Amino acid sequence: MNSLAETNRFASLAAITGDRPGVALPTPWRGGLAAAAAWALTAALTWAWPDLTPWVRTGLLALLETGVALFLAGAALLGGVRLAAIHPYDRWFGALAAILSLWQVLTAKTGLLPLPFFPPPQSILEVYTDDAARLFESVWRSLVLLIPGYVIGGALGFLAGVSIGWSKAANYWGHPVLRFVGPLPATAWLPIAFFFFPGSHSASTFLVGLATFFPVAVLTASGVKGVNSAYYDIARTLGGSERFLILKVAVPAALPNVFVGLFMGLGSSFAVLIIAEMMGVKAGLGWYLQWAQGWAAYANLYGALIVMALLFSGLISLLFHVRDQVLAWQKGIVRW
């Protein structure tokens, strides 16, 4: 009956695409087909409905939207199991097409939302095609500022946390400092940091490091303090030295906590980074945002925000990936 007709349809389709006949194709990804149709409609709307005032990249936008539609259609019909991972997101693909259409209707097509505060998507696309060099430079400068500060702050926070968690003396002196100074947002140090450090770059590295240091130190310390004391009893009876107890028991047992600290530190280091770039560094994505605002270039602003979102969520994903590798023994950990 129905399934037979479908099988025939797939057989002819397989012949067209050069697949070996007889290989059973899975049923098509219906949600993907619907999403492809939505993107095709969006592309038609972009292309056929003239802009109120012509935008340079309307044609390119229509082309890209067609590309997405073709990709989804291809994935739906031919992708098989290889692209199955994106199948649950069919409604998201559809919704993005709808948002893109609505956004264009309200801006480029009818002008219901006023410029310059509501730039159409084609103008953001224009930012990526025409201002790519500056954006890349900004991303690069942000990373150069962020990563050394994060690594130094994280490493020092880890060492401080292990010391405070392990040694009574370090805890006596270190814990009150963490409790008292830790709650200060790193941005509050900004005026002092820019005064004390020779350049804005070193000041920002310091601030990013500080923002990372506290959560990592606090969580590492509490992780080390919370280790099951029977783990230590075992290692001590087996002849483990203090060094062995720290490196082979306390640190691995505290690692899940360390990663929570690194995650929180990464979040607050983003905030500090952007503010430091806006206030003093004159480079990087934070500076780009301010520069764009100064020129009322709202398309650049939104464009940079999207890049920033991609960059930061990418960095957090990377951290979680490392965590999953290191803590593969753990089950039921928080997913990102």
Added chain:
Amino acid sequence: MVTTLDAPVDQGLSIQTRGVGHWFDTKDGRLDVLDDVTIDVAPGEFVALLGPSGCGKSTLLRLIAGLDAPRTGKVGADKVRIVGPDPSRLLVFQDPTLYPWRTVRQNVALGLEATGQAKGAQDRIDRALDLVGLRDFAGSLPNELSGGMAQRAALARVLVNNPRLLLLDEPLGKLDSLTRMTLQAELVRLWQDARFTALLVTHDVEEALLLAERIIIFSPRPARIVREIRVDAAYPRHRDAPELQVLRREILVSLGHDHEL
């Protein structure tokens, strides 16, 4: 000093305690757990310390392990005062307390690593895994093991170090009854092969009767020695053996449970 697993330790440690008393300082004041405990354990002997839960028997094991120092009295091994932990005296707890981030093999290798003997000791680790039947699970993580398997791994973790004294703190207390019966038999076999001295803390009368040559009965907290009973039955023992039933009755009377007979 380094003995191999297949060459049994021909000499278990002897244990002496002299008038040992111990207490903890809690916020409600002093909590006495041990009162004037004097025990002698011969090398290679299997002794059970039997008493109600929470009476302080486990504390005595910690003192002999060298993890804590007694408040009063003396604790010695081979007539030398115990001042700290030593790999010749090893503990097995009620919980297996394997390190969850290490595989079974890495957990078993822990003691050799701690004393710098891990390199070239792969054979020794393999033999310890064979001894408890976990060779096929060497690469597994602790959370992939059943309770019985985890406790076997914990046993391998101590046995690989050729301990001269095994301190067993209700090691089978949390296992289901079938697994417990299997492991009881295995414990006897391991002890007969390796000839270490064994001190077993338990509140299970039957377990004490099946495993031990001598049973020391403690009062409720603070633990005081009430009575000693010698169990002369040959191994392997059968839980239904009439002579054990007679002793069981005697022990329950000593524990104050005669009204339940």
